[in-house]
Amino acid sequence: MTEDKKILATPKVRKFARELGANVSDIKGTERKGRITEHDVKNYIANELNLEKEKFTKKNKIEFSHSEFGEVEIRDIPRVKKIAAPHLVNSWTTIPHVTHHDEADITEMEEFRNSITDTFTGEKKKFTPLSFIIKALVATLKIFPNFNSSIDDIENGKIVIKKYFHIGIAVDTPHGLMVPKMRNADKKNINKINNELKILSEKCRNLKIDKKEFFGGSMTITSLGGIGGSFFTPIINYPEVAILGIGRSSKKQILIDGKFQTRVMLPLSLSYDHRIIDGAEGAKFCNEIKNNLGKNFAYKLAV
Numbered sequence: 001m002t003e004d005k006k007i008l009a010t011p012k013v014r015k016f017a018r019e020l021g022a023n024v025s026d027i028k029g030t031e032r033k034g035r036i037t038e039h040d041v042k043n044y045i046a047n048e049l050n051l052e053k054e055k056f057t058k059k060n061k062i063e064f065s066h067s068e069f070g071e072v073e074i075r076d077i078p079r080v081k082k083i084a085a086p087h088l089v090n091s092w093t094t095i096p097h098v099t100h101h102d103e104a105d106i107t108e109m110e111e112f113r114n115s116i117t118d119t120f121t122g123e124k125k126k127f128t129p130l131s132f133i134i135k136a137l138v139a140t141l142k143i144f145p146n147f148n149s150s151i152d153d154i155e156n157g158k159i160v161i162k163k164y165f166h167i168g169i170a171v172d173t174p175h176g177l178m179v180p181k182m183r184n185a186d187k188k189n190i191n192k193i194n195n196e197l198k199i200l201s202e203k204c205r206n207l208k209i210d211k212k213e214f215f216g217g218s219m220t221i222t223s224l225g226g227i228g229g230s231f232f233t234p235i236i237n238y239p240e241v242a243i244l245g246i247g248r249s250s251k252k253q254i255l256i257d258g259k260f261q262t263r264v265m266l267p268l269s270l271s272y273d274h275r276i277i278d279g280a281e282g283a284k285f286c287n288e289i290k291n292n293l294g295k296n297f298a299y300k301l302a303v
Contacts, residue, residue: 009036017041022048080176091238096274099233099245100282103265104290106132106249110264129249129266130169130223131194136292137244138165138186141218144285146276148218150239159276168220168237169197171204172227178204179220179237180213225249230267241276244289245269266293 008031009017009024016038017024027044029036066072077085109132116125141148145161152158165186168179180200185193203209220237223246234245247267254263268289272282 007036008034013038013041020045078176080173080178084176087238088235091235095236095238095241097233097236097271098274098277098279098282099269099271100279100286101231102268102270102283102286102290104268104293105254105263106266106293107264108295109293110249127190127194128197129225130197130221130246131190132293133221133223133244133246134167134169134182134185134193135190136289137167137219137221139292140285140288141165142186143288144281146281147242147272147285149241149276151241151273151276162218164218166217168217168240168243169200170220170222171201173205175205175207178209178214179217179222180204180209181215181217219243221246225266231269234269234271236271236273241273242285243271245271 007024008029013036014024017027017036020041022041022044024036024041027036027040028034030040031037106129110129113127113129113132114124116127117123118125142165146159148162148165150160150162152160164184166181166183167185168181171178171180180203182188182193182196182200188196200209200213217237217240219240220234220243222234222243224232225246225248228248230247230250232245232247234243236243245268247269249264249266251262252265253260254265255261256263268286270282270286270289272285277285
């Protein structure tokens, strides 16, 4: 009892510690003359829980060498992947992801894209579908500004709404996945976007891109269309709040006005931060992208 009286803590703090199963004599106070506060009690409990977790992990960890079971090869993790790893873990563990899957009818867009010719030479010009998707995404972001935002302070309810449109493009390189930003995509026509996509991809593959080009994005597009697959769950590129995944387009029989027609359908996988965007808004956002990739919009985008 004598020792306990020397401990500087209010009755309220002592009661708080008892309720949490802590002994104030084990807690170090951070206030003047070592006075213990509720914050000190919380920190003590948190540290104790972490210690218990570490003990449990060490006790239950099964240690073995993979080489015990057969031949193995040890390789270094590519530098780009090592840099990206903690960023991906942070995104996945801190953002409550929801992924909405849908398909866009891009039949007319594809017909138009494949028919574009050079005004002077008459030769066919090659445009990647991604160029049209970028323009469609920008048009959609203008209608749904929450998707072009970042959380500033979730506790105080603050978000940053961006007035610029810098679209992140996931580029597959021999060094790992890189996501440079196409700046001011809203101010560029299809031709300029198409050319800039080539330049950004080359810079990434040759490691010639400035690291600041990986920051300050509005929203990211990641496409597996050139590789294969349909739907997937893309991880949001923090501190953005959404990412659009594109699968490989395919021809399907779609019922339109009571008749089946062959249409080119593009798989869409939209992941969003559920703290800022709810399911209804996510579905509406996808519907708008589908409209912007539909019959009439592709022609307008090409101007």
